[in-house]
Amino acid sequence: MAPKALDYESMNENVKKVQYAVRGELYLRASELQKEGKKIIFTNVGNPHALGQRPLTFPRQVVALCQAPFLLDDPNVGIVFPADAIARAKHYLSLTSGGLGAYSDSRGIPGVRKEVAEFIERRDGYPSDPELIFLTDGASKGVMQTLNCVIRGEGDGVVLLFHTTWKRQQIGVLIINDLQQSVAQARSKGITVRAMVIINPGNPTGQCLSEANLREILRFCYQENLVLLGDEVYQQNIYQDERPFVSSKKVLMDMGLPFSKEVQLVSFHTVSKGYWGECGQRGGYFEMTNIPPKTVDEIYKIASIALSPNVPAQIFMGLMVNPLKPGDISYEQFVRESKGILESLRRRARMMTDGFNSCRNVVCNFTEGAMYSFPQIRLPPKAIEAAKRAGKVPDVFYCLRLLEATGISTVPGSGFGQKEGIFHLRTTILPAEEDMPAIMESFKKFNDEFMEQYEDYRGYSRM
Amino acid sequence: MAPKALDYESMNENVKKVQYAVRGELYLRASELQKEGKKIIFTNVGNPHALGQRPLTFPRQVVALCQAPFLLDDPNVGIVFPADAIARAKHYLSLTSGGLGAYSDSRGIPGVRKEVAEFIERRDGYPSDPELIFLTDGASKGVMQTLNCVIRGEGDGVVLLFHTTWKRQQIGVLIINDLQQSVAQARSKGITVRAMVIINPGNPTGQCLSEANLREILRFCYQENLVLLGDEVYQQNIYQDERPFVSSKKVLMDMGLPFSKEVQLVSFHTVSKGYWGECGQRGGYFEMTNIPPKTVDEIYKIASIALSPNVPAQIFMGLMVNPLKPGDISYEQFVRESKGILESLRRRARMMTDGFNSCRNVVCNFTEGAMYSFPQIRLPPKAIEAAKRAGKVPDVFYCLRLLEATGISTVPGSGFGQKEGIFHLRTTILPAEEDMPAIMESFKKFNDEFMEQYEDYRGYSRM
Known part of the structure; x- marks a missing residue:
């Protein structure tokens, strides 16, 4: 009999060709080991709550009340919920048409999109139009919707810029060369x-x-006629004071004409990162700049087929962009919780960087922002040979050995398309602060023994 | 300057080609009119809560508690939440790895997938494997994921079967001819x-x-080597007793060899329909039958890129497939609420069918199930001519006039690919029961005047 449509031989080849390192071989092996009872530290995905980060209380109270609107009429509701959470729940329910159980407009609840626009205006100092903001089930859905419009077929491509181990003083120059x-x-x-x-x-x-970097990038996009997709989901995650977050939109507007009217920009944000870390809720937005109305209509049409982003996460987004203000009953608790998370992340970023840099043949930049540490692993030639014999890419080989020895589940740098002969791994800085010393010790023990095993003469991989 | 990537002229042509009638011209016009202050009755989408259906209390209590897990330690929680909701919230939180804020496995929470499998086993009397069940952000996401694997490129197609105005006694024959x-x-x-x-x-x-229909369809799929995608999201929505819901999976298994081992089947379900109607939560699942493991792995890989279906809706799915049992504290309330919704829908289906059948040049089958009424509108030749002059498809012309006159927002049958010269419209049966008489009266007044206007001699459109 002929192969069936969903037999492996017969299915869409483009599906088979897709590679996704973050949940690739390493992740699958980690899941197997976990099933076998081994303790796994999942640092492969930026998933803070899975590693013990606790949710912010106030937004959870508000969304819980939105899920249970009958409580708003319960005279006892004030015993377990503060008054400002009750007021906010009423506010957000009034913006929906039918509560959390009704599809919203496919672009998201108009009232929440308005709050997003106001947030962007406060942040950047430039006007923002709610009609050019779409809410999405996490930022990744928005990226897919946008790429779907940009990529017309096999001949089209996108350049993904990983700004990494460039030396600070040269960064302006190096970026543009690289691009x-x-x-x-x-x-x-x-x-x-x-x-x-x-x-x-x-x-x-x-x-x-830096702002200078962003200007170079935007100028390059202008010259080369490229749309810029700005994934800015980590904008709350900043662990140094020299380079605060500046949005691509603000820099573009600052640049003035012709750039500010010509460069097409789509910017993404989420409730999954920052001190929120509400990954499982799947909430995000994107804002379009210099995208013509007819294209916006097409993006709306496609969004309509997926009906509606999930509504609870739209409320989370509203709460994120329209936070509590000084004087609100829950304000101090909210600030205490969010500061506590950010400060702990900053300390963890430092512990991890220092830990990696104390290891043999490992060098690591400080995690200035986001949730990741990206140490370079200088693999000795014998390790590279051993990997080849095992039929593995060298960094995959290293990460698998690390996983088996320590339970630390990372992503090999080759999954992100690093340069030939240079090896990295990606880990999140998210393990609980109190576990961090033991994790870094366990990493160091594995790494130094690994290097000992393969490094019987003074030779490194090309740097 | 050359067009930019997101200029309309330059964007992906396949995006532009997509048509989606449910939120097409009619919906956009309805939204405009609403903005202008006109009262619109949105019956274009099956969105029960938007039309006043109230959520079931118990599942909302459970999910509210899952959103606010800190309440589980609050000694006062029992004042506003019943004990069985508290117990269930603890149960579902224990199945997550990090609560609602953590990404789950990309296939969904293993413990919930197990509950889905147990539900399918109880329903069909055949084994179901949790590893072949993926949770999704609503059923539509699952359909897209599956089609993505089935359709390899422009030359591939899918047959969509609308089982409609066939006369009852001939249905078996007609289906197969049609197919x-x-x-x-x-x-x-x-x-x-x-x-x-x-x-x-x-x-x-x-x-x-009927079961006989489904057997014919499955046999046809076997003969023609087609995967069957069974959208069974309306399985709770049954308004007659002659043809209760039977799943494609059960019928396939009943058929025995070779069918039960050969026909590839993917079945879809959701929390958006039935007496739940939780559209805005975006929860669904699909179950794969006779799909080889290597294909399942590929579908898993693609699901991984979207990271995780939203977690709150996974809990709703768990609650739907694993409902309360007699004796549980909240059982009676749950049964009262769900029965109330279903019985009211059954009455509304009857009111709508009778209403349409009382109109000039309108014939309508009884809504046996799902949420839609699909009256055939026999348009007089002069109406068809008037539509052509206005540059509209005749049923779009009719539905636009209906919208302007009454605020009733429907979907023209042409959006579903009806036969040439035959015109339908689709409306949901979801308007509140107490509003139904006025809505049907307003429809009748519009329709009969419309027919009066265009029908000055005894001629109908071809039937």
Whole structure:
């Protein structure tokens, strides 16, 4: 009999070709080991609550009340919920048409999109139009919707910029060299480069872009006629004071004409990161700048087919962009909780960087922002040979050995397309602060023994 | 300057080509009118809570508690939440790894998938494997994931079966004729037909398939080597006793070899329909039958890129498939609420059918199941001419006039690909029961005046 449509041989080849390192071989092996009873530290995905980060109380109270609107008429509700949470729940329910159980407009609840626009205006000092803001089930859905419009077929491509181990003083120059090289390389393969993606603060590298960097990038997009997709989901996650978060939109507007009217920009945000870390709720938004109305209509049409982003997460988004103010009953608790999380992340970023840098053949930049540490692992030639014999990419080989020895589940740098002969791994800085010393000790023990095993002469992998 | 990537002229043509009638011209016009202050009755989408259906209390209590887990330690929680809701919240939180704020496995929480499998086993009397069940953000996401694997490119197609105005006694014969015709027609255009989609109970037609119908369909899929996609989201929505819901999976298993081992089937379910109606939560699942493990792995890989379906809706799904039992504190309230909703829907289905059948040139089958009424509108030739002059498809013309006159927002049958010269509209049966008489009266007044205007001699559109 002929193969059936969902037999492996017969299914869509493009599906098979997709690679996704974050839940690739390493993740699958980690899941197996966990099933076998081994304790696994999942640092492969930025999933803070899975590693013990507790949710902020106030937004959870509000969404709980929105889920249980009958409580709003219960005379006893004040015994377990504060008055400001009750007021906010009433506010958000009044913005829905039918509560959390009704589909919203496919772009998201108009009243919440208005709150997002006001947030962006306060942040950037430039006007923002709710009609150009779409709420989504997490930022990744928005990225997919946008790429779906940008990529017309096999010949089209996107340049993804990982801003990483560039030396600080040269960063302006190096970025542009790198970009020109990447675009030229893609074009020489016959690819029409249509867009650039930046993640700022950076995943996987944990680095923050300066305003000067962003200007260079936007100028490059203008010259090369590229849409810029600005993944800015880590904008709350900043662990140094030299380079605070600046949005691509603000820099673009600051640049003035012709850039501010010409460069097409789509910016993404989420409730999954920052001190919120509400990954499981799946809430996000994107804002479009310089995108013509007819294109916006097409994006709306496609969003309509998926009916509506989930409504509870839209409320979380409203709460994130329209936070409590001094004087509100729950304000102090909210500030205490969010500060506590951010300060702990900053300390963990430091512990991890220092821990990696104390290891043999490992060098690591400080995690300036986002949730990741991205140490470079200088693998000895014998380790690279051993990997080849095992049929593995060298960094996959290293990460698998790390996983088996310690339970630490990371993502090999090759999953992000690093340069040939240079090896990294990505780990989140999210393990609980009190567990961090033991984790870094266990990493160091594994790494130094690994290096000992393969490094019987003074040779490193090319740097 | 060259067009930019997100200029309309330059964007992905396939996006522009997509048509989606449910939120098409009619919906956009309705939204405009609403903005202008006109009262609109949105019966274009099956969105029960938007039309006043109230959520079931118990599942909302459980999910509210899961959102506010700190309440579980509050000695006062019992004042506003019943003990069984508290116990269930603890149960579901124990199945997550980090509560509602953590990404789950990309296939959904293992413990909830197990509850889904147990539900399917109880329903069908055949084993169900949690590893072949994926939770999704609503059923539509699951359909997209599946089609993504089935459709390899432009040459591939899917046959969508609308079981509608066939006369009851001939239905077995008619279905197969129709199917063979549709498949032959598609093939004659060079399309490789790879899958069939059925919606049972039926959208837009409101009709239920008998076991005999389903056997014919499955046999046809076997013969023609088609995957069957069974959209069974309306399985709770049954308004007659002759044809209760029977799942495609049960019928397939009943058929025995070779069918039960050969026909590839993917079945979909949701928390959005039935007496739940929790559309805004975006919860669903699909179960795969006779899909090889390597394909399941590929579907898992793609699901991983979207990280995780939203977690609150996974809890709703758990609650739906694992409902309260007699003796539970909240059981009686739960039964009262769900019965109340279903019985009211049954009365509304009757009121709507009778209302349409009392109108000039309108004939309508009884809504046996699902949430839709699908009256045929026999448009006089002069109305068809008037539509052509206005540059509209005749049923779009009719529905726009209906909208302007009454505020009733429907979907023209042409959006579902009806036969040439036959015109329908789709409306939901969801307006509040007390509003129904006025709505049907307003429809009748519009329709009969419309027919009066265009029908000055005894001629109908072809039937």
